[in-house]
Amino acid sequence: xxERRKESVVGVLISRIIGIVVFLILLGILNxxxxxxxxxxxxxRVVAFLNANxxxxxxxxxxxxAGDLFGxxxxxxxLPGPVFGAAGAVFVVMFLFRLFVLVGEITGVGIFGxxxxxxxxxxxxxxxxVVLIGxxxxxxxxxxxx
Numbered sequence: 084x085x086e087r088r089k090e091s092v093v094g095v096l097i098s099r100i101i102g103i104v105v106f107l108i109l110l111g112i113l114n115x116x117x118x119x120x121x122x123x124x125x126x127x128r129v130v131a132f133l134n135a136n137x138x139x140x141x142x143x144x145x146x147x148x149a150g151d152l153f154g155x156x157x158x159x160x161x162l163p164g165p166v167f168g169a170a171g172a173v174f175v176v177m178f179l180f181r182l183f184v185l186v187g188e189i190t191g192v193g194i195f196g197x198x199x200x201x202x203x204x205x206x207x208x209x210x211x212x213v214v215l216i217g218x219x220x221x222x223x224x225x226x227x228x229x
Contacts (some may be wrong), residue, residue, distance in 0.1 A: 092155050099148040103141065110137065125189055132185050139178055146171040158182045165218025172214040180206075 110133055117130040126140065145206075150167030187195030201229040 090151075090155055092152055095151045095155055096148070098135055099144065099151060103144045106140070106144075110134070127184065128189060132182070136178060136181060139174060140183075143171055143174045146174060151174065160188045161222065165222060168218045169215035173211050176206060176210050177203075 111131050115132065117127050121127075146167050150164045150171060153162075153164035153167060155161075156164075176181065180203055183195040184197050
């Protein structure tokens with residue numbers, strides 16, 4: 084199988100937290116630009132969208148962080164990792180659906196409304212199951228530490 088580099092718990096924690104901090108700094112810069120320099124309605128809507136979904140974005144980062152932390156551990160302790168990966172994937176799809184709705188509102192294309200309601204729930208369940216199965220297949224096909 085392919086070579087997998089084993090990361091330490093501290094290395095994963097530091098790199099993921101740095102990623103979250105960099106994102107928050109960039110969002111702060113976008114907010115400063117939106118208020119003072121850039122008055123484009125589309126830019127302002129995108130920044131407002133990011134501000135409204137900041138909790139979801141941080142939740143996604145924390146869920147993937149937890150999954151990566153479990154992934155650094157040895158066999159029986161790494162079993163929750165794919166569950167966190169699957170949950171994070173569902174939240175990423177949820178964010179993407181919200182982004183599609185925003186794009187639909189900005190462009191006036193009504194097709195993106197299909198990403199709301201029952202179809203979205205079915206997609207969330209499907210994504211969770213597929214990512215969970217894939218995560219466990221990867222875990223058992225190429226276990227860390229071998």
